[in-house]
Amino acid sequence: MNTQKVLLLGASTNPERYAYMAAKLLLQKSYEVILVGIKAGNLNSTKIETDKNKIFLDIDTITLYVGAKNQPEWYEYILKTNPRRIIFNPGTENPELYEKAKQQGIECIEACTLVLLRTGQF
Secondary structure: OOOOEEEEEOOOOOOOOHHHHHHHHHHHOOOEEEEEOOOOEEEOOEEEEOOOOOOOOOOOEEEEOOOHHHOHHHHHHHHHHOOOEEEEOOOOOOHHHHHHHHHOOOEEEEOOHHHHHHOOOO
């Protein structure tokens, strides 16, 4: 098992969504994955957490699948989680959150989680 804990924000049970594909690939590659989204459900045997008050600790990476316009309601959650880095996937780029995270010492990158995983750069 990979020792990195990855929180996927914007998790979905819809197989056509990139968040779903990324979650499946992370699980296949044996990352410890925490799925957080607005709709409850399960992806394989992993539950999608919907409680914004449930803060997870020791998170290495948050990979974002929530568009910039819907991110402000998640700022506090993301910053309290205090990951080592945040991956802003295509369509989630957000200078405001990027700056808030950087001020807290969180590394921010704009990249595609699927590409990073498939090319061994994750």
